[in-house]
Amino acid sequence: MAEGPDPGSDPGPPVPPPRPLDSIDQDILRMLQADGRASIRSVAERVHVSRANAYARINRLVEDGVIRGFGARVDHERAGHGTSAYITLKIVQNTWRTVREQLRALPGASHIALVGGDFDVLLLVHSPDNRALRELVLTRLQAIPEVLSTRTLLVFEEEDLEPQA
Known part of the structure; x- marks a missing residue:
């Protein structure tokens, strides 16, 4: 089995402990998973918070490592990797x-x-x-x-x- 640390490996930067996510955070995550290009304004409107609050929450989710990034969902076959x-x-x-x-x-x-x-x-x-x-x-x-x-x-x-x- 391949468990356990490698001798001399770098563990990387320490990861902060996760903060609890409330229902608004969960709603924001669902929205961004469905449409990573959603605007701050549309996120704020859908979860019923101010734009500043939505912006702060998304930034916190990114800083905490909950959101690891934003990207496109690719159809691999149509992209030439069938x-x-x-x-x-x-x-x-x-x-x-x-x-x-x-x-x-x-x-x-x-x-x-x-x-x-x-x-x-x-x-x-x-x-x-x-x-x-x-x-x-x-x-x-x-x-x-x-x-x-x-x-x-x-x-x-x-x-x-x-x-x-």
């Missing part, structure tokens, strides 16, 4: 942080998770086609010294579950 796969990896014990950094650099890597069970890491990738996926797995992933084994689960169809506004 092949998707979940890849499971078994890795050398205590190498999670090292492996994670190498996985982040892979083209098409979309989600990385350290998990418990029969394997250690679950990786979601999007690639242009099966040939590119094969190249990624056989050339890039299996060349990582800490990766003991991989299994590739080809995705036939997928759907992101998006929050309702």
Whole structure:
């Protein structure tokens, strides 16, 4: 299993303890998940607070790390990455942080998770086609010294579950 700290790894900046979220914060989160481009004014109107209050709450959610960023939801097939796969990896014990950094650099890597069970890491990738996926797995992933084994689960169809506004 790949748990535990890597010797000599940098733990990064300390994360502040989470502040409790009230119902207005939860409503703001739901709105921004459904439409990350919503204006402060529309957020304020929908949750029944002033614009200054909405602005302050959104900033606090960002500063506290509750909101990690804003982005676009991409249709990978229409963007030229029509092949998707979940890849499971078994890795050398205590190498999670090292492996994670190498996985982040892979083209098409979309989600990385350290998990418990029969394997250690679950990786979601999007690639242009099966040939590119094969190249990624056989050339890039299996060349990582800490990766003991991989299994590739080809995705036939997928759907992101998006929050309702």
